[in-house]
Amino acid sequence: MAEAATHQEFDPLATGGTRRRITSKGIVYGALGLFALIYLAPLMIILLNTLRPLDDIVRTGFIALPEAETMSLKYWAEAWGTFCIGGTCEGVSRFYKNSLMMTIPATVLSTMFGLLNGYILSKWRFRYDGVIFGLITLGVFMPQQMTLLPWAFVLGKLGLSNSIAGLVFVHTIQGISFTTLFCRNYFVSIPDDLIKAARIDGAGFWRIFRRIILPLSPPIVIVTVIWQFTGIWNEFLFGTVFTSGANQPITSAIVAFSGSGTGERHYNVEAAAVIMAAIPPLIIYVLGGKYFVRGLTQGAVK
């Protein structure tokens, strides 16, 4: 409250005379607009190219406006349904489905475990709880490269090689480190007295979880779901190493068609596929709003 009040009083641009004030306002908005253009331009350029015929793009490149009479949405349809990627001509729909089948279960599972673990590590005291929290948190910092060979071996032993289930497994286990960290740091702020009172009333572990922790959890669940969904959807290395061909997630599929330097390019269709790959995390981002930022600050600084 106090902070907001001082901020109200203090307007940095209101210093100096009227003319200076107007110039500085102009500079600020000019700079903001310029930066906004730089940030938006790449995506806008690619978006426009999903509507242009191929010979047009080959001739003038990506940075040109589409001509109204040749604009078409058919490249989107092609990218979704009939485009050939790595031998199969089913478009990105198949890889899209793979990504969803990987991301949704892994997000849900890791979030559920994170809630329980976070609750336990913040509200129950037992021997080595600090060490255990440290161990789980260490997973946040592990470089993927250290786990590639062991995971490949473990997935092989479990019969999960080259399967979406294998990716769900890996992402769930690794994701638990993040979700536990987030949830534990969030639940720490729930007063211990609340838990104590409930215990005196005879509530046990699960009852406290259901009646006290879960009702207070929505904000951290949103943060965790956003973080996990975007992270897993966007992941590339595991998808590429642990799956191949038709079982790959969308990120690997994009590299498979756009990275191969040989063959005829279909820039418009590829552009549509790239935009499609960006859409789910963007939706989550726009809907998530402030929770996305909150997740960032939590994930980064704590």
Added chain:
Amino acid sequence: MQSPNNNSTGSRKWSDLTPQMVLAPTVIAALIWVIGFSLWTLWISVSNSTLLPDMTYHGFEHYAKLWGSKRWTVAYQNLFIFGSLYVIGTLVVGTVLAVLIDQRVRFEGIWRTIYLYPLAISFIVTGTVWRWIFHPNTGVELALHDMGWLAAKFDWITDRDLALYVVVITGIWHASGFAMALILAGLRSVDGDLVKAAQIDGASMPRIYRKVVLPTIWPIFVAVTVVLLQFAIKTYDLVVALTQGGPGVATTVPAIVVYDLMFQRGQIAQGAAAAVMILVALALVLIPYAVWTGWQKRKEGARHG
């Protein structure tokens, strides 16, 4: 939802252990994949493995070979150049954006949303998009030719000496919104009286930011730097999508060498050695930071009694 051991009725002893039992799967998993996998990879790096794992001890020759290979030394050098420019660039752009937004501008939410969205999309999408823009066959150069400037040249991405800067620019584009968000949160926590006092002294706004506001939030800069260094060390997808490490080895980074050694060249011991080096680099950044924050917290605690 119903728990098998409802502790108001169940046996006292078992219900006391419920938290530990619920936590146990995670602890076992973490022990295996954090500790076990690390030791495993560490062991492979000193083993006889080539195409397939062979767990007999071999010694540190793979590390020597790794550091003797030009590909790896270039990759490490690239990491230093890319890492420092990426971190500095991201901090500078992030600070500028945060200070601009801090000027009580209208539509703050919209500006923030625009600057931060690159972070939501994958490195693969980011890299692919920017490759099209930077590549002379599809991007800026062709557009300039088309506009009549036939002598225009913009081929950094295919130039051995300049391609790395393309990765830096793209990296900054992707991460500067993140720096902006954290720095802005810091700016909002600065005491307004401090600024007012400086204003009364007649200091100009840029000067106030430089001398008063930004120095007070330096711990945020440290935190952002540490996170960005982590991103830099782990950089992989962005380079794969943007340049595939080329031209030649011009933009190769350590993570790319790991993948190549393990899955393309059948040198998994040497690949594991390279992975260990990535872990070492991360530890060199994170351990001092952890020690430092721990020390700060203790100092805080002592001050508050």
